[in-house]
Amino acid sequence: MRFLFITIVLFSLSSxxxxxxxxxxxxxxxxxxxxxxxxxxxxxxxxxSYDIPEDKIQLFTLSVGxxxxxxxxxxxxxxxxxxxxxxxxxxxxxxxxxxxxxxxAKLLAHTGGKMRYGVMMIDYKGYGLSGGQSSESGLVExxxxxxxxxxxxxxxxxxxIIYGFSLGTCPAITIAGDVTSVLVPARLITEAPFASxxxxxxxxxxxxxxxxxxxxxxxxxxEYIKDVExxxxxxxxxxxxxxxxxxxxxxxxxxxxxxxxxxxxxxxAGHSTVPQTIGFVEYNKLLESFITKKI
Amino acid sequence: MKRTLFIISCIVAIxxxxxxxxxxxxxxxxxxxxxxxxxxxxxxxxxxxPLPLTAIAVGYGIKDGLTIYGGMHTTALxxxxxxxxxxxxxxxxxxxxxxxxxxxxSMSYTTNLLVDTWEKxxxxxxxxxxxxxxxxxxxxxxxxxxxxxxxxxxxxxxxxDEPQLNHWIFNPxxxxxxxxxxxxxxxxxxxxxxxxxxxxxxxxxAKPWGENGxxxxxxSISKKF
Numbered sequence: 001m002r003f004l005f006i007t008i009v010l011f012s013l014s015s016x017x018x019x020x021x022x023x024x025x026x027x028x029x030x031x032x033x034x035x036x037x038x039x040x041x042x043x044x045x046x047x048x049s050y051d052i053p054e055d056k057i058q059l060f061t062l063s064v065g066x067x068x069x070x071x072x073x074x075x076x077x078x079x080x081x082x083x084x085x086x087x088x089x090x091x092x093x094x095x096x097x098x099x100x101x102x103x104x105a106k107l108l109a110h111t112g113g114k115m116r117y118g119v120m121m122i123d124y125k126g127y128g129l130s131g132g133q134s135s136e137s138g139l140v141e142x143x144x145x146x147x148x149x150x151x152x153x154x155x156x157x158x159x160x161i162i163y164g165f166s167l168g169t170c171p172a173i174t175i176a177g178d179v180t181s182v183l184v185p186a187r188l189i190t191e192a193p194f195a196s197x198x199x200x201x202x203x204x205x206x207x208x209x210x211x212x213x214x215x216x217x218x219x220x221x222x223e224y225i226k227d228v229e230x231x232x233x234x235x236x237x238x239x240x241x242x243x244x245x246x247x248x249x250x251x252x253x254x255x256x257x258x259x260x261x262x263x264x265x266x267x268x269a270g271h272s273t274v275p276q277t278i279g280f281v282e283y284n285k286l287l288e289s290f291i292t293k294k295i
Numbered sequence: 296m297k298r299t300l301f302i303i304s305c306i307v308a309i310x311x312x313x314x315x316x317x318x319x320x321x322x323x324x325x326x327x328x329x330x331x332x333x334x335x336x337x338x339x340x341x342x343x344x345p346l347p348l349t350a351i352a353v354g355y356g357i358k359d360g361l362t363i364y365g366g367m368h369t370t371a372l373x374x375x376x377x378x379x380x381x382x383x384x385x386x387x388x389x390x391x392x393x394x395x396x397x398x399x400x401s402m403s404y405t406t407n408l409l410v411d412t413w414e415k416x417x418x419x420x421x422x423x424x425x426x427x428x429x430x431x432x433x434x435x436x437x438x439x440x441x442x443x444x445x446x447x448x449x450x451x452x453x454x455x456d457e458p459q460l461n462h463w464i465f466n467p468x469x470x471x472x473x474x475x476x477x478x479x480x481x482x483x484x485x486x487x488x489x490x491x492x493x494x495x496x497x498x499x500x501a502k503p504w505g506e507n508g509x510x511x512x513x514x515s516i517s518k519k520f
Contacts (some may be wrong), residue, residue, distance in 0.1 A: 061515075198453075198454035199455070202453050207446070208418070208448055208459055210411065212416050213393060213409070213416070223456070251455050
């Protein structure tokens with residue numbers, strides 16, 4: 001028995017590891033993107049009226065970082081008119097890959113009418129067909145690379161909207177407050193944002209427990225939002241059973257001190273059901289109203 | 296995301312990671328080393344399982360009815376979090392050796408100390424347990440106990456300078472100890488955080504009692520010297 005105890009202790013002491021990689025719920029087992037033909041679990045499926053013409057969907061890759069990892073990107077709209085169009089950059093959440101979020105991207109492409117705005121989405125490193133390992137810094141790095149590509153196509157900051165959902169609010173908020181980014185969004189939209197991993201730990205354990213006890217990825221949205229000056233729309237379901245509106249969303253919203261803020265607390269909506277709960281048409285109207293609001 | 300929370304929960308469930316230590320104090324001069332396994336039940340991949348939290352503890356009976364102990368949480372350690380505990384348990388009432396229905400009563404105080412090896416964030420939480428226990432079979436040393444375990448959060452704030460509203464975590468518990476001369480075996484169930492909602496948090500704890508608290512199951516084995 002003494003041997004067993006000693007073994008346990010030595011094993012534990014010699015196997016210190018981090019949980020960072022466990023934060024990411026990516027699926028890299030797919031061999032291709034199926035988009036409308038994707039028939040696995042999805043938050044919702046739009047009807048045919050939301051179909052996007054095939055020639056307005058472009059799938060391409062970019063190389064990121066010193067290791068030149070390939071990340072996959074999706075652009076809905078006409079690439080030849082990016083230099084005059086307004087573009088919504090969609091930072092998707094933590095689930096699987098872009099196929100899972102395709103319906104959401106299509107819905108965004110109907111804000112203000114069918115393809116009134118271009119929509120771009122990427123799979124972060126480790127998600128879908130994108131190579132590499134996921135990390136907090138990687139989310140930001142990948143997004144910046146995609147924004148650089150948009151810049152090269154002629155997009156400028158005054159025509160960029162960034163929309164972050166759940167995990168995607170991390171790069172969205174970080175970049176919105178980063179004046180050194182090649183493109184900084186004119187407006188920021190977040191849906192179901194994290195406050196930080198500190199809050200995740202405290203919610204899970206009830207005690208004031210530092211996030212450093214389990215991960216070095218901190219997702220300090222509640223702090224980074226303080227650097228954001230642009231108009232800010234925050235959307236959160238009141239019945240979010242994953243990232244509590246009270247301990248996560250409200251804290252992020254309260255810490256914003258920029259030009260204009262708008263809160264949409266969606267009664268009865270859960271973590272992944274905001275668009276359905278609002279209704280797709282009303283959801284698009286809400287976004288259009290915020291994007292075009294004179295401030 | 297939720298599949299990852301099984302692992303994360305191993306750390307965040309710190310306040311519910313061990314059973315009560317030495318409900319009935321050791322005899323004077325007696326030493327014991329204890330290993331325990333278990334934790335809160337949570338849903339993972341369609342199953343409801345206890346978190347595999349592990350800890351070891353040593354106890355010493357400094358006099359009759361008074362035992363000191365210290366412990367180290369090995370699961371936390373494997374994640375780079377040094378979680379130790381130092382405590383003392385005192386027996387205030389001995390169980391009646393002639394009447395199996397008359398219980399003994401003990402209380403313990405534990406200081407739970409944590410520091411991570413990554414950013415050196417240090418925290419401590421005091422814990423006070425109180426237990427009634429019965430020698431239900433007067434021919435044996437086995438006993439059954441019920442009690443409460445209380446954790447206290449002393450910080451006035453939580454992350455991002457938000458006010459800390461959770462200062463007292465209340466965990467009723469019930470357990471049984473099969474006590475032999477050199478070994479003892481213990482199984483304990485706790486109704487964890489009875490006084491708090493289990494809704495809208497990242498960890499998907501099993502919720503056998505509705506919207507408050509969770510259930511923890513712990514097994515331990517002690518070798519006495």
